[in-house]
Amino acid sequence: MTYCVGLFLDEGMVLLSDTRTNAGVDNISTFAKQHLFQREGDRAIVAMTAGNLAVSQAVINLIQEGVLHPDTGQVETIFSVHSMFAAAALTGAAVRQVYRTYGPTMQEQGVPFDVSILLGGQLAGRTMRLFQVYAAGNFINATPDTPFLQVGEHKYGKPILDRAVTPETPLSDGVKLALISMDSTLRSNLTVGLPLDLTVYRKDSLELATWRITEDDAYFRELRCGWSDALRAAYKAMPSPPYLPWRSTEGP
């Protein structure tokens, strides 16, 4: 299992994924589930994948090696596209190509064709964007109304994001919230695991800042303990429910 989350904030983006299923692919800055595509001063793109690993890897390879554009007849890659929208369309085309190749056989063998991709980034002079590409190759993008997207095991980590993430959330707070969201997932689903891959992108910088967060990461350990303590303190501080004491013999 996997959990990937992307925050789409006014200041930039926070992209966080776990690594429990290790991908074996070894190409440009490839982390387990986070794949970085950078060219200095030109583009900074991150793809995070969830779902069937063979499908994910095939898609990530295809967008680097090239997919034939159905209209122009040109081969496009993640380094040749001229916008994030085109990057999302390219990724969707790669997903459909993989589906055409392997989908029928997988279906016959009862293996679901399951892949979801978060694709965030910016090209020089263009708008920063964050997309979610589905298994049909279609996609949506994050908006101010929905300033975060998640793929994989997303439910445990959603409540804190629902409550706290707005476009105005500073990047630093966004990192905290993404890590808290991940921590909730790690605690509740053992198939999501450390280390974590974190990429922070400051809008218009065209530079990806990445970290690998391991078990030994002092800040993440402090955050996990501190957050549990804070939650316990917070619920303790809530007023007592009026439904008790007993309406029966114990009466108020």
Place this chain on the structure above:
Amino acid sequence: MTYCVGLFLDEGMVLLSDTRTNAGVDNISTFAKQHLFQREGDRAIVAMTAGNLAVSQAVINLIQEGVLHPDTGQVETIFSVHSMFAAAALTGAAVRQVYRTYGPTMQEQGVPFDVSILLGGQLAGRTMRLFQVYAAGNFINATPDTPFLQVGEHKYGKPILDRAVTPETPLSDGVKLALISMDSTLRSNLTVGLPLDLTVYRKDSLELATWRITEDDAYFRELRCGWSDALRAAYKAMPSPPYLPWRSTEGP
């Protein structure tokens, strides 16, 4: 969709369910997804159901009307069993009986045979227990290590329970935590909805205290707002992540 949660605490039990799918059954103290079986001084039992409504209702009817015990040949009901273990076994037998009757046709029509039941309570002179009965009729019970059980849409509301619920949690705090867990679910899944049915059982009391919590419930409204505020304050108070500022041109 449904969310039901049961807390199994030293002091007693908290049982909370939403009501968005309304059941039409009208028998002894039947709420939408919460069914109460009480006989003064003798037994206090609560069943909360999730899954296919026709299946759930058939099971709830059967445990009241009676299921033939395979060994004794006696008809047993939720009011005749002599322990909570026997009540769980009876419920499981009812599930299997419903499965034998409707399962094959449902399967042919592509409808999953989907039912989960939380069954908590106590009989005079016996131990308080909380069980989860599965669609195969088998069951597990809550223990000090797992002092809560959930059925239905359980993931959004699990992190707060994972972090805060212990057997020593007082009933009053248990009610708060169950409501916070429900609130996280309500916010993230629109198919789980108000009003809520809450039953609190104080150990050895043999009395069920029940409330229906509507949109107008002042305490629940206060709790929802207060909890969101507390979460935002809590994450703001966490130390800033050391992964920023930028290692790039912006340097520390």
